[in-house]
Structures are given as C-alpha cells and as structure tokens.
Amino acid sequence: MLTRRAIILAVLLAAALVLLPLVGDRYVVSVVTTVLWFAYLGQAWNVMMGFAGLLSLGHALYVGLGAYVAGALYLYAGVVPWVGMAAAMAAAAAAGGFIGVLGFRFRVKGVHFALLTIAFAEVARIAFDHLTFLGGSGGFFLPAHDPGMADDLLNLRGSPVMFYYVILALTVGALALARGLLHSRLGYQWLAIREEPDAAEASGINLFRLRMLAVLISSALAALGGVFQTFYFSTLFPEQVFSMGRSIEIILPAIVGGTGTLFGPILGAFILTPLGELLTFVVDQAGMDAPGMKQLFYGAALVAIVVFRPDGVWPWLADRLGLVRRRGEDE
Amino acid sequence: MAALLSVSNLSKRFRGLKAVSDVSFEVPAGAIVALIGPNGAGKTTTFNLIAGVFPPDEGAVVLDGRPITGFRPDQACAAGIGRTFQIVKPFGELSVEENVLVGALAREKSLAAARSHARTVLRRLDLDGMAQRPARSLTLPDRKRLEVARALATRPTLLLLDEVLAGLRPTEVDQMVEVLRDLNRREGLTILMIEHVMRAVMALSDHVVVLEHGEKIADGTPAAVVADPRVIHSYLGAEDV
Numbered sequence: 352m353l354t355r356r357a358i359i360l361a362v363l364l365a366a367a368l369v370l371l372p373l374v375g376d377r378y379v380v381s382v383v384t385t386v387l388w389f390a391y392l393g394q395a396w397n398v399m400m401g402f403a404g405l406l407s408l409g410h411a412l413y414v415g416l417g418a419y420v421a422g423a424l425y426l427y428a429g430v431v432p433w434v435g436m437a438a439a440m441a442a443a444a445a446a447g448g449f450i451g452v453l454g455f456r457f458r459v460k461g462v463h464f465a466l467l468t469i470a471f472a473e474v475a476r477i478a479f480d481h482l483t484f485l486g487g488s489g490g491f492f493l494p495a496h497d498p499g500m501a502d503d504l505l506n507l508r509g510s511p512v513m514f515y516y517v518i519l520a521l522t523v524g525a526l527a528l529a530r531g532l533l534h535s536r537l538g539y540q541w542l543a544i545r546e547e548p549d550a551a552e553a554s555g556i557n558l559f560r561l562r563m564l565a566v567l568i569s570s571a572l573a574a575l576g577g578v579f580q581t582f583y584f585s586t587l588f589p590e591q592v593f594s595m596g597r598s599i600e601i602i603l604p605a606i607v608g609g610t611g612t613l614f615g616p617i618l619g620a621f622i623l624t625p626l627g628e629l630l631t632f633v634v635d636q637a638g639m640d641a642p643g644m645k646q647l648f649y650g651a652a653l654v655a656i657v658v659f660r661p662d663g664v665w666p667w668l669a670d671r672l673g674l675v676r677r678r679g680e681d682e
Numbered sequence: 683m684a685a686l687l688s689v690s691n692l693s694k695r696f697r698g699l700k701a702v703s704d705v706s707f708e709v710p711a712g713a714i715v716a717l718i719g720p721n722g723a724g725k726t727t728t729f730n731l732i733a734g735v736f737p738p739d740e741g742a743v744v745l746d747g748r749p750i751t752g753f754r755p756d757q758a759c760a761a762g763i764g765r766t767f768q769i770v771k772p773f774g775e776l777s778v779e780e781n782v783l784v785g786a787l788a789r790e791k792s793l794a795a796a797r798s799h800a801r802t803v804l805r806r807l808d809l810d811g812m813a814q815r816p817a818r819s820l821t822l823p824d825r826k827r828l829e830v831a832r833a834l835a836t837r838p839t840l841l842l843l844d845e846v847l848a849g850l851r852p853t854e855v856d857q858m859v860e861v862l863r864d865l866n867r868r869e870g871l872t873i874l875m876i877e878h879v880m881r882a883v884m885a886l887s888d889h890v891v892v893l894e895h896g897e898k899i900a901d902g903t904p905a906a907v908v909a910d911p912r913v914i915h916s917y918l919g920a921e922d923v
C-alpha cells in the first residue's frame with residue numbers, strides 16, 4: 352500500500368506535470384512529451400513481461416502497426432484518429448494474437464518466444480519498406496499543422512502543448528488501467544503464471560487464455576502509443592518504427608525503473624530519456640560526430656541496472672523514501 | 683463406500699522407460715489412501731496423470747463418476763483435484779497470503795471472497811503469522827505447508843499430496859498429520875498421499891497402494907501391506923519402519 356507521503360508526492364508530481372507547459376519552455380515540453388511517450392509504451396510492454404512473464408522484444412511491431420493504420424486511415428479516408436485508433440488497436444491485437452497462438456499453442460517458451468516476437472517485427476519492417484502506397488522506405492508523411500491555426504483536438508493537429516496534454520492523459524490512463532488490472536483476479540493470476548506456470552495451472556488457471564489476454568491488451572495499448580506517434584511526429588519511417596532499436600527503447604525504461612512495478616516504466620523513462628537527450632546535446636556542443644552514442648549509453652545503463660539494481664530503481668527508491676508500506680510490493 | 687477416484691490400467695512411457703505400467707486402484711470417498719514405493723517407482727508420474735500434467739498412453743481416470751482422462755491441469759482443478767508438488771513451486775515474489783489467494787481464486791470470482799477464504803486456510807495451516815512475507819523467504823517446511831494451503835484453497839474434492847512430510851522435523855510431521863486427519867474427519871476431504879514417512883502412513887491411511895518399477899505390487903490395509911513379503915523385500919526392508 353502507498354503511504355501518506357507517497358500520495359502527497361504523487362499529487363505534487365501530477366500538479367507539476369499539469370503546470371509544466373505554463374512554465375517550461377518548448378524544449379522542456381518536447382523532452383517531457385517524449386519521456387511520457389516512452390513511459391506509456393513501457394507500461395504497455397510491462398503488462399506482458401512484468402505481469403504475465405512473457406518477454407516481448409518486438410513491441411515496435413504493435414506500435415508501428417498502430418501508427419500506420421491510424422495514419423493511413425486519416426490520410427486516405429479522412430478517419431479521425433479517435434476512431435482510427437480502434438482499427439489501429441484491433442490490427443495490433445490481431446498481430447499479437449497471431450504470435451500468441453503460434454507461441455502458446457506450440458509451447459514456444461522464454462527466449463524462443465522472444466525470438467518469435469523479434470522475427471515478426473523484422474518481417475513488418477521489411478514489408479512496410481515495400482508498401483509503396485504507405486510511402487515504403489521513403490517514409491509516410493502527414494501534412495504539417497499550420498502554426499497559425501488553433502489546436503484541433505478532434506483531428507490531432509495542433510501545437511506541441513496539445514500533444515503534451517494528450518500523452519499525459521494517455522500515460523495516466525495507462526497507469527490507472529495497469530493498476531486496476533494488477534489488483535484484479537486477472538492480475539493475481541497473471542503474476543502466478545509469471546512466477547510458476549505449472550503451479551498456476553494446477554490452481555485452475557487456463558495458461559493459454561490468460562497469456563493471450565496479456566498479449567492482446569499489451570499490443571492494443573502499444574498501438575495507441577503508435578497512433579500518438581503518427582500525429583505528433585507526422586512522419587513514419589519503417590526503418591525506425593519497426594526497428595529492433597525501437598523495441599529496445601520501449602523496453603529499457605520499464606527494466607531500469609522496475610519490471611512488473613506500476614511506477615517503474617514512468618520512473619525509468621524520466622531517468623533515461625533526459626539523460627539520452629543531454630548526452631546528445633553535449634556531444635553536439637562538443638562538435639563531435641559520434642553516432643551510436645545514445646545506444647552506447649542505453650547499453651551502459653542496462654548493464655548498471657542488471658548489476659546493481661536488478662529489480663529496477665523504483666522498488667529501491669520507494670523503499671528508501673518510505674513510499675510503500677510493505678517490502679517487495681509495488682503499489 | 684463409492685469410489686471418488688478410480689484409476690484403471692494407467693500406463694505412461696518416457697522414451698522407452700515405463701514409468702507407470704497398467705496401474706489400477708480406487709480411492710473411496712472420504713478415505714485417506716497412501717501411495718508408497720521406492721524412488722523412481724512412478725508415484726509422482728501417477729499424480730501427474732491424474733492431475734492432467736500429461737495424458738496417459740493408456741488407461742482412464744474417473745473422478746466422481748466423470749471421466750477426466752486427458753484433462754489439462756486447470757480442468758482437473760476445476761473438476762475437483764487439488765495437488766501439491768514434490769519439488770515445491772511457490773509463487774516466490776508473491777506473499778504467502780497471495781499464494782493462497784491464487785488458489786482460492788480457482789472457485790471465487792470475487793477478490794474479497796477469495797481473500798477471506800485464503801485467510802481461513804492460512805489459519806488452518808498455521809501460516810497466518812507469516813501471511814505478508816514473500817513466499818521465497820520461507821523455509822522448506824513452511825513452503826511444504828504453503829503447498830498444502832494453496833491446494834486446499836482451491837476447494838478440492840480430492841487432495842493429492844506429494845511427499846509433503848519429507849524434510850519435516852518429527853514435531854512438524856505430527857502437526858501436519860493432525861491437520862490432515864482433521865480435514866479428513868471434519869470436512870470429509872478425500873486424500874491421496876505419496877509418502878515415505880511410514881509412521882504417518884500407518885497413522886493416517888485407511889488403505890495403501892504400493893508401486894515398484896511403475897507396477898502395482900500390493901494394495902490393501904496398512905497392516906496387510908506392511909506384512910506383504912513382496913513389499914518388505916522391495917521397499918520396507920530398505921527403510922526404517
């Protein structure tokens with residue numbers, strides 16, 4: 352359970368985030384938008400890995416599918432993103448469901464299941480490179496928003512501040528959903544599967560059904576993050592959107608923050624993204640041309656976490672700051 | 683008494699090796715039946731066949747008149763079979779209470795009802811004092827009790843216990859024997875137990891089934907079984923009775 356101190360801290364943090372665009376400059380708002388986007392995606396990934404114990408290394412697939420489906424529906428059929436997102440989530444869930452059926456029916460486990468998820472993301476990357484009606488490898492573009500125009504929330508065309516509030520709402524929504532799931536019958540049964548599948552099954556849990564549910568929910572949530580990506584960045588390149596690097600970027604915040612915890616993905620994103628930005632900035636300022644610097648940093652961060660805080664930063668921090676009443680519990 | 687569990691001509695091979703071979707026996711409703719035999723005799727495999735871990739090559743399992751052969755473990759649980767694992771399998775990162783809660787959720791859809799049932803079971807097995815500790819922090823004897831608690835929380839009609847007394851100190855054995863006897867007498871719970879601790883077998887069971895090399899070599903009252911020359915030769919001779 353959260354302590355009183357934790358609740359006060361959460362309220363302060365929420366207030367700070369809501370007020371940020373009023374005080375922060377454009378750059379800060381854009382960095383925190385990216386932070387929240389990765390926090391959101393990490394939360395989606397966490398449902399599979401952190402809750403149900405299913406390692407996905409190809410979450411870029413679901414994000415990318417969501418991004419392209421909503422983008423294409425908007426550009427070619429004028430479907431507003433709030434409607435297109437249903438199709439985006441359905442498409443990603445269908446892909447996730449297909450991988451799930453393959454993996455779980457044929458009892459593909461652990462690392463091999465993870466390889467399956469990578470394989471499908473790679474297939475999508477190559478396929479989208481060749482889908483000329485979506486721009487192929489040359490990229491998919493939405494017309495840019497005219498800065499003189501007012502924010503258009505219905506069509507998700509507008510200022511960075513509008514997008515900031517959209518992703519903030521999505522992140523808070525995902526947190527609330529994850530919390531609800533974790534504290535439900537389904538949540539406990541997922542944790543049981545993660546911890547000990549044989550004993551979970553002997554306790555009456557249908558492994559196939561519950562694992563499928565985890566994949567479907569996780570992939571659909573990821574797709575929603577993809578919809579945001581399309582409208583916020585207005586450009587999609589298969590080589591980025593479906594890349595292994597993107598999948599790793601989605602995973603890292605959750606691992607650094609604490610896999611299976613509710614605040615881990617958010618904390619991890621707040622640690623990694625600004626540091627990555629800072630690094631890029633410093634390297635640029637120094638006039639160095641060092642591509643791959645960010646990847647190197649992420650690699651080092653991962654090593655540090657695995658060695659020093661394998662449970663992630665959140666459980667340690669929560670314990671240190673007296674934010675949780677009981678050890679070993681995420682709240 | 684009518685048979686609650688009826689196992690007939692059960693066989694299971696693992697690549698060439700006949701782990702269970704044409705085994706038949708019955709567990710009457712309300713009884714405590716012990717399944718004994720030397721290591722590698724096929725006792726755990728028999729449990730796995732009953733609980734649906736894998737289907738038998740031949741034979742049938744009938745629970746309360748209903749065939750459950752080839753059921754998945756979750757279906758077997760729903761049909762009324764609760765089981766413990768010889769090599770304990772706690773949900774390590776979950777608390778002791780949450781472990782038992784997961785068992786209770788097999789029947790209870792509501793979290794509150796499941797939690798209250800879990801707490802009753804925890805008290806029953808004297809685990810309430812450590813309810814909030816992570817299961818991985820428990821000692822082996824406590825983990826064994828947790829196995830029993832989790833299985834019991836699924837409200838089974840038949841409880842399968844795989845060496846839950848192994849590794850316990852004599853006083854702990856006596857405690858567990860008391861709990862099992864009480865569950866059996868007061869709640870009419872039917873128990874099939876794999877056990878090496880002969881003192882407990884003699885104290886608890888109405889009936890004993892003996893396996894050796896996957897085959898049933900004896901089947902009778904505890905007194906009759908321990909007097910059986912084949913049993914003495916194959917099994918009891920090597921153990922302290």
Ligand SMILES: Nc1ncnc2c1ncn2[C@@H]1O[C@H](COP(=O)(O)OP(=O)(O)O)[C@@H](O)[C@H]1O
Pocket residue numbers: 696699701719720721722723724725726727728
């Ligand atoms: N899953 C399995 N795969 C292969 N061999 C197994 C498996 N389970 C049990 N066996 C083998 O079957 C035989 C019976 O094992 P088991 O049923 O565990 O015996 P017991 O519980 O009586 O000690 C042993 O030779 C064991 O090695």
Ligand SMILES: [Mg+2]
Pocket residue numbers: 725726727768
């Ligand atoms: Mg055994």
